[in-house]
Amino acid sequence: MNRVILQDIWRGIFQENPVFRMFMGMCPLLGASAYLLSGLSMGIIFTGILICCNMIFVLVQGVIPEQVRLPVFGIISATLVTAVDIILQVYYPGMREELGIYLLLLAVNCVFFSRVEVFVSRRPLVRSVFDHLGTGMGFTIAIVVLAGVRELLGTGALLGAEVFGPHFEPIRMLREAPGAFMALGLLMALANTVYQKYCRLDEDIENETGEGGSLWNS
Amino acid sequence: MPDYLKSALVFIFAGIVGGLFLTGMNLWAEETIEERKLQEDLEMLEDYFPGAAGYEEEVVEGMNAQLVYGKEKEFLGVLITARQQGYSDYIVYQLAVDRQGKIVGLKVLEHDETEDIGGVIEEPEFRKQFPGVTYQDTVSEKVEVVSGATESTRAVIDSVEEVMETVKEEYLEQ
Numbered sequence: 177m178n179r180v181i182l183q184d185i186w187r188g189i190f191q192e193n194p195v196f197r198m199f200m201g202m203c204p205l206l207g208a209s210a211y212l213l214s215g216l217s218m219g220i221i222f223t224g225i226l227i228c229c230n231m232i233f234v235l236v237q238g239v240i241p242e243q244v245r246l247p248v249f250g251i252i253s254a255t256l257v258t259a260v261d262i263i264l265q266v267y268y269p270g271m272r273e274e275l276g277i278y279l280l281l282l283a284v285n286c287v288f289f290s291r292v293e294v295f296v297s298r299r300p301l302v303r304s305v306f307d308h309l310g311t312g313m314g315f316t317i318a319i320v321v322l323a324g325v326r327e328l329l330g331t332g333a334l335l336g337a338e339v340f341g342p343h344f345e346p347i348r349m350l351r352e353a354p355g356a357f358m359a360l361g362l363l364m365a366l367a368n369t370v371y372q373k374y375c376r377l378d379e380d381i382e383n384e385t386g387e388g389g390s391l392w393n394s
Numbered sequence: 395m396p397d398y399l400k401s402a403l404v405f406i407f408a409g410i411v412g413g414l415f416l417t418g419m420n421l422w423a424e425e426t427i428e429e430r431k432l433q434e435d436l437e438m439l440e441d442y443f444p445g446a447a448g449y450e451e452e453v454v455e456g457m458n459a460q461l462v463y464g465k466e467k468e469f470l471g472v473l474i475t476a477r478q479q480g481y482s483d484y485i486v487y488q489l490a491v492d493r494q495g496k497i498v499g500l501k502v503l504e505h506d507e508t509e510d511i512g513g514v515i516e517e518p519e520f521r522k523q524f525p526g527v528t529y530q531d532t533v534s535e536k537v538e539v540v541s542g543a544t545e546s547t548r549a550v551i552d553s554v555e556e557v558m559e560t561v562k563e564e565y566l567e568q
Contacts, residue, residue: 239404240404241397241400241401241404243401244401244402244404244405244408248404248405248408251405251408251409251412252408252412254412255416258419259415259419262419262420262423263423265423266423266426266427269430
């Protein structure tokens with residue numbers, strides 16, 4: 177059991193990383209990654225909403241007719257995202273300003289919908305929670321790396337603390353949208369190299385354990 | 395019950411539940427958020443009008459005006475947020491005028507002027523010329539344009555002159 181759970185988490189982080197392998201969740205990734213702190217918050221919020229959303233969905237899915245599965249899931253995720261937005265307004269108004277519209281756009285994030293489609297409807301609740309934890313962590317790692325690179329090279333500081341000293345000329349473009357795309361592209365290239373070298377194919381894992389491999393092929 | 399009806403009912407029910415939940419959240423958060431906004435606004439007004447304790451908002455000739463009151467509801471002055479076409483795009487600024495009709499401060503909120511040229515409108519050297527100018531003065535005589543950034547600074551000066559005219563008509567001659 178433990179092995180399966182670890183695999184569920186690890187798969188979300190590595191083999192099925194939502195950003196580097198599935199190219200999903202680009203909107204919050206690019207929008208909230210100008211600074212490390214906002215990137216980290218976005219990652220944590222993303223993980224929390226993903227887990228809560230799908231837990232609620234698991235509990236109610238028995239009474240939901242097939243035709244309105246996705247719309248109802250949309251309502252659940254939109255409600256949760258708005259609730260988080262209100263909580264941020266009350267306790268962390270500065271962070272809410274920083275994340276801006278990208279927080280509300282989480283309501284229609286395709287990672288949430290795809291995880292529901294491929295995992296929640298086919299696996300028990302506990303496993304799906306760990307799967308979402310893994311997926312969320314995978315996203316968080318990706319956004320933290322991207323935001324770290326952008327903040328470090330774009331402002332010469334990390335979490336607001338000067339790193340390179342006064343003679344460093346910051347690459348201002350990295351703070352803007354085009355820089356975000358370029359940084360992401362380069363990170364993708366790097367990640368792909370790593371995957372080609374080290375990633376065991378999903379089928380291997382499936383053959384070894386009989387379960388826990390990619391759900392996309394099952 | 396036919397399938398489509400069941401689907402519709404489930405969907406509507408989900409919407410109602412979500413809506414009620416968010417209504418509750420809103421009711422809970424509303425007060426805190428409004429209080430904070432008032433606090434922030436008062437802090438900002440405090441810079442121009444020491445002792446500001448409250449304000450009323452209204453729209454005057456397309457501009458947003460905040461009538462500032464002190465603790466005993468006495469009128470302290472007015473803070474106008476105005477918009478003016480600058481060299482490249484609109485310049486948005488705040489102008490604070492006290493009850494004697496004297497400018498107490500000017501702050502540029504948004505602009506898109508060339509950074510090292512028209513950008514001087516943001517600098518204290520330019521802005522500090524405004525405080526002290528009264529409604530009886532001609533603004534363009536009291537405040538000098540910055541050479542090299544004539545268009546941007548001229549735009550602000552002309553706009554302030556117009557705003558002062560409005561302030562005089564609306565708030566001072568009573």
